[in-house]
Structures are given as structure tokens and as C-alpha cells.
Amino acid sequence: MAWSANQFSDFTINRPTNQTSGLHLNNKTSFNNRGLGTTNSFNRQNYHSARNTGSGIQKLEELTPGSIANIIGVVIAKESPRSVFSKKNAGTERFLLGFVIRDSPAGFVNCTCWGSEPFIADLAKSFCIGDVVKVDNAQVQMNPSDGSDEKFRVSSPLGFHLTLSENHSSLTLYNGLDLGTYSPLQFIPIKPNSDYYTLEDVLANGQALNGEHISLLAAVRKIGEPRDITTKAGKHTKRCEIKLFDESCPSFPLVLWGEELVDYAQSWTQGETVLFVADVRMNYDDFRSCMVATADSKTVFTPNPDTVDAKCLYQFALTQNFVEDDSAGRDQSDPPLEEIKDILVVEQIATREGVTSDFAVLYGVITKFDLDSDNTEHFCRRKCTKCKQMVSADTGYQCSNPNCSQAALSVFNTTGEIIHVQPEIDYSVPINISDHTGTVQCRLSADILHTITGWNVKELMQIPAEGRTELKWQYLLERCKFHIKMLRNYRTPERLSIRVMSCCKADSAEMLQSISPIKGR
Structure with a gap:
């Protein structure tokens, strides 16, 4: 049957109800x-x-x-x-x-x-x-x-x-x-077998590759958890971050968007799958201060390609034994999350009754999540780069600690002119966690916020307030399991700050079993 050239050009999707599709x-x-x-x-x-x-x-x-x-x-x-x-x-x-x-x-x-x-x-x-x-x-x-x-x-x-x-x-x-x-x-890769960058090449070129599409040959180190994301346009999609590695670089981020690609990535094997990634977009991430690869509509993944270089990389990957400590929001001195066994309720955190460690598991719901605040400045806390003391706009964000060399000595340059030292900016978002005994105020670090929502703080600050409100309600009043670190101010011991080390949705049965003995005390 001969079709006219414009048969596919456009058509209405509103067919009569008695018409059957082919x-x-x-x-x-x-x-x-x-x-x-x-x-x-x-x-x-x-x-x-x-x-x-x-x-x-x-x-x-x-x-x-x-x-x-x-x-x-x-x-x-x-x-x-x-x-x-x-x-x-x-x-x-x-x-x-x-x-x-x-x-x-x-x-x-x-x-x-x-x-x-x-x-x-x-x-x-x-x-x-x-x-x-x-x-x-x-x-x-x-x-x-x-x-x-x-x-x-x-x-x-x-x-x-x-x-x-x-x-x-x-x-x-x-x-x-x-x-x-x-x-x-x-x-079989869609590009010539040798037409790719090593991860070391990407790091060496840096921002010169910003916005470019290149090809990579790398192995999968870690497959992140898929997350449901609502875009700025209000559409729902999935996001997943992959960590890549090769002989020249132990870890490099690759971001996947869309249900099709995210689901496809779940078939890869950590530490074994080698990928030839054709035409992946490279961008410089201001928040992480590094290059990040992002798959888009031009990208094609070839898993375990039948090439000599890929087979050599596969053999190298099998010799590696990476330990993923999931250290977002944690200091190097903090214990691994699986070693934190103490389960507390909010009342115990306030009174310190029965508290034997600065680390604990807390089950609760997020009752305040100020993502949609008009004042996005509260996402930022500025600290002195030397003594780490908080600085404010009242002092021009300059350190006022008399015992800090930054404040006492470094405000003048060699010619005697006053200089202004830029403070260190710590991005975080305040939240309230509540359970049956009360509410505690915490802050989500930038890393934990990125892990939960898939957005970094700088990206969130660019989203209109109504978009941030919609995102906020995806997490408010959800039962969650938190690993927390309790930090006391030694000058004023009654002041306590809570740092969230990890956050994930809690299994209802696990939550009930864990807090029931505490309720009965």
C-alpha cells in the first residue's frame, strides 16, 4: 500500500469510540x-x-x-x-x-x-x-x-x-x-573501540569539557538507590546516581534520569559490569566542585562491550575491593551506621535519661521541613575558615573571635590595607523530627539532603517556592528511621545540636517493635 508523505506528519488522538486501532x-x-x-x-x-x-x-x-x-x-x-x-x-x-x-x-x-x-x-x-x-x-x-x-x-x-x-x-x-x-x-559499542576518555582524562581536562558530549569506558563501582523526583515543570521521573571507576580514578559520578534508564541500570553488577558510554554529557557541578557525567537522549550504554580494553578493565575490576561506607553527613571518627544500636525517643534526647552514647537511632516523622521558605539564606550557615565559629551579616561575615588568627592577624595584608576573608559556607536545611514524646530540631546536611531528595541545596535555591512546597510534601509526616549524632556545647551544656547522619523510610513493623519497649518504661 502506498502512503502519502504526510500520513505520519500529524494526527488527532481523539478517535471515535467505534474505531479500532491497528x-x-x-x-x-x-x-x-x-x-x-x-x-x-x-x-x-x-x-x-x-x-x-x-x-x-x-x-x-x-x-x-x-x-x-x-x-x-x-x-x-x-x-x-x-x-x-x-x-x-x-x-x-x-x-x-x-x-x-x-x-x-x-x-x-x-x-x-x-x-x-x-x-x-x-x-x-x-x-x-x-x-x-x-x-x-x-x-x-x-x-x-x-x-x-x-x-x-x-x-x-x-x-x-x-x-x-x-x-x-x-x-x-x-x-x-x-x-x-x-x-x-x-x-558492540556504537563508537570506535578506542574513541573514549579515561576518567583521568576527564579530570585533567576539567571544565574544558563542560557541556560537551564524550564517550567513556569505565566499570560500575556502586549503583545508587533509584529515587522518585518531581521536576521543576511538575513531571514525575526517576533519578539514580552511579559511581564509576577505572585504573586511573577510584570514583566518578554518573547521573541517570528517566524510568527506562534507571530500571536498566538495576541489571548491572557492582564491581563487575564494564560500560562503554557513548555521548554522555559532561558538566561541572559547582556544589561538588567536580565534573559530573549525565546521560541524556543522545547517550547509548554498551554493557560489557566485546573489546580488548573492556576485557582488561573487567579483569582489573575483579581485583578491587571497595568498601562503601556511605559516609554522607558523617565524620571519619564516627562509627559505621550498622554499629549504632541504641534506640532513643525525643524525650530521652532532651533529658539524657538512659543515654550512654552520642550516637543513636531515632524513629519519627518529619513535622517541619523548611524547603519552601522565602528566605533561602537560612539554607546557608557561614563559618570562619580558621576557627569554624559562626559569622553573621552584622560583622560583615568576618570572624569576631579574638582568639582566632583569622580575626586578629589576617584582616590586614602586607601593605596595611584591610582585607575581607570570605567565610566558609555550610549548606543545610532545618527540620523538626517528632515522635510520641516530643519534637527535636535538627539540620539536614547538604549531603544527606541530596541523598534524600536527589537535589543539592544550590539547585533547590533556584526552584520557585511553589515547586519546593510540592517537593516538601513528599517527605512531611513520613515515618522515617534516623541515625543521629548528639553534639553538646561545652560552654553551655544545656544546648544540644542534633546532626542527622542518615535518613530512610522506616518499616512500620520494625518501628513498632523498636519503640514498644521504650514506651513501656
Whole structure:
């Protein structure tokens, strides 16, 4: 069947209720090749015989723009479903799903499937990165000649992309006899084997790489906990931070965004999986004062690539024995969290009754979380760089401690002119933790706040107050387990400051079992 050139250009998603889609979701399930769960499989039903139903499979490298294609290949990249506003029907949204399919070492292209919101949502659940799929009746379209198509999509060696339609195309999981010829393609990098930076190269270039897309070859040191995030635009997504390493660098941060990529990362193995990361974006993180890699819509991950360098790195990774101490919010002298056994309630913290250590476990709920304060200055506490005493705006943020060399000697330079020493800034957020006995005031350090929310303090300060309010209510009144350190002021012993060493959601049964003996005292 010959289709007009504009058949895919735009369409309304509001179909009459008696119209049936060319694709239907059946009740069969199949396991994807990573064992991450079951996925629905799409089958064609009631499809007119006049349409091309995949009578012949073509190779990507043989396709020409303007033709209709039937392809079998492995999915090497996949985005989360999203929507855009229609150009033809103002105020309406069109829904799409993007992915990259590959059928040979040099043959891979971007694919976009358009359809209604429920259709795209179901389609996204039907296959994963690494699955081999069969695509029928996809339209082959030429890429823009100005290269704009590759600014936000995977760079393909072919000059076209594939477009799929809910009404005219199909995508199914493929399990034919030649399945084994496609699966190994996911382990071949899309860039030349030697075209990558070592982590040492990234550190040496520093901010010169800021905003650039580069390729990395590194092993997975640690896979962080996936976190649900609400973006500034109010959309819900997932975020996960990976620690990478190689022979030249013991730890380097990689940030993943989106449910598809975050879920895919859970199939990697810490200390073993080697990644060839093609076109990952590099940025300088002001908060951490270091370079950070972030995967975006151009990035393709090749796990355990079949290259000599990757195999050497894998052997090196097996010799490493990293100890992850999860030391955010802790001093080097603090005990490991698993060694903190004392369980206290707020009343005991205030009276010191039965307290035998400065470290304890506290179960409670967050009843105050000032993320949405109009005065973002209270996120900052300024300290003297020498004596660590707090400084205020009243003294121009200069140290007033007469016993501090910074205050007594360093305010003049060699010519006798007064100089102003910049204070050290400690970013943290005040919170209240409450239980059945009372409330205690604490502060969340920048590291702990970043661990909980996925945002650092500087990023939070840039979010409008209403956005911070929405984020705050994701954590208020949630039952949590806190590891705390109690710090007393030796000049005024009645003053106590509480530092949160870790925070996580508490299991209700564990919480009840732990505090019941304390209640009965």
C-alpha cells in the first residue's frame, strides 16, 4: 500500500469510540532477557490484507527514504514516553516513544512511535533495552540536512530515521530461530573501540569539557538507590546516581534520569559490569566542585562491550575491593551506621535519661521541613575558615573571635590595607523530627539532603517556592528511621545540636517493635 508523505506528519488522538486501532494488547506475557519482570506483547489483529504485514524483512543499511520498512533488531537505547503539543490542533497533546534499533554493527537508527496516551504507555511497558523486536510498516524519513536531528538524538551513521504510527505500524518481541544473531549487537559499542576518555582524562581536562558530549569506558563501582523526583515543570521521573571507576580514578559520578534508564541500570553488577558510554554529557557541578557525567537522549550504554580494553578493565575490576561506607553527613571518627544500636525517643534526647552514647537511632516523622521558605539564606550557615565559629551579616561575615588568627592577624595584608576573608559556607536545611514524646530540631546536611531528595541545596535555591512546597510534601509526616549524632556545647551544656547522619523510610513493623519497649518504661 502506498502512503502519502504526510500520513505520519500529524494526527488527532481523539478517535471515535467505534474505531479500532491497528494494534491491540493481548493477554500473553513474556520475560525480557534481563529478568526484570513480565512485559506485554503486541500482536496485530484485524489488519487489512492490503497493508504490508511484513512479508519481507529488510536490512537498515538497504533502506531508502520514503519507503516502508519491516525490520528486526535489538533495542540499544530507549527513552521514557513523553508528549508534545500538536501543531495542527492547538491545545492538544501528541504522545510519542523514542528508541534506537540495531540490526548490524554499522546499522542503527532512531525510531519514534506516535499514538494515544494509553497506547504509548502500554507500548513502553512491552519491551526494554536489550530486547530483540520486530517492526512492521515503519515509514523511512530523511533526517534534516542541517543536522538539527542529532542535537537531541543518538548519532546514527544512516541518514534517516523510522516513524511508527499506532494505526499503521506494529512492534512485537521477536523470538525467531535467528534471535542469537541480533542479541550480541548490544555488546558492540556504537563508537570506535578506542574513541573514549579515561576518567583521568576527564579530570585533567576539567571544565574544558563542560557541556560537551564524550564517550567513556569505565566499570560500575556502586549503583545508587533509584529515587522518585518531581521536576521543576511538575513531571514525575526517576533519578539514580552511579559511581564509576577505572585504573586511573577510584570514583566518578554518573547521573541517570528517566524510568527506562534507571530500571536498566538495576541489571548491572557492582564491581563487575564494564560500560562503554557513548555521548554522555559532561558538566561541572559547582556544589561538588567536580565534573559530573549525565546521560541524556543522545547517550547509548554498551554493557560489557566485546573489546580488548573492556576485557582488561573487567579483569582489573575483579581485583578491587571497595568498601562503601556511605559516609554522607558523617565524620571519619564516627562509627559505621550498622554499629549504632541504641534506640532513643525525643524525650530521652532532651533529658539524657538512659543515654550512654552520642550516637543513636531515632524513629519519627518529619513535622517541619523548611524547603519552601522565602528566605533561602537560612539554607546557608557561614563559618570562619580558621576557627569554624559562626559569622553573621552584622560583622560583615568576618570572624569576631579574638582568639582566632583569622580575626586578629589576617584582616590586614602586607601593605596595611584591610582585607575581607570570605567565610566558609555550610549548606543545610532545618527540620523538626517528632515522635510520641516530643519534637527535636535538627539540620539536614547538604549531603544527606541530596541523598534524600536527589537535589543539592544550590539547585533547590533556584526552584520557585511553589515547586519546593510540592517537593516538601513528599517527605512531611513520613515515618522515617534516623541515625543521629548528639553534639553538646561545652560552654553551655544545656544546648544540644542534633546532626542527622542518615535518613530512610522506616518499616512500620520494625518501628513498632523498636519503640514498644521504650514506651513501656
